[in-house]
Amino acid sequence: MRNLKAQAEENRDKRAEESRVKKAELKALFSSVFESESGQKAFKELYSFAKCGTDMFYECKDEREFAYISGRQSMLLHIKKILEV
Secondary structure, eight states, X not given: OHHHHHHHHHXXXXXXXXXHHHHHHHHXXXXXXXXXXXXXXXXXXXXXXXXXXXXXXXXXXXXXHHHHHHHHHHHHHHXXXXXXX
């Protein structure tokens, strides 16, 4: 019983370490793109294109447009989350 518990804990620790390493590699990759001067300009353009910071209920005429813009915004939020980690 103890061996199974110890093995499960070891596997959990290994997965946590792999996840931490993957997040660090992803942040380094995205940082090299979006933290440069030109990358920051590109991010601002993407942010504007995705209509981040606008009232989508006012901006959108129908549900399809709302879903489309939500998809754009989710990508920008994903990038911001990676850069903050």
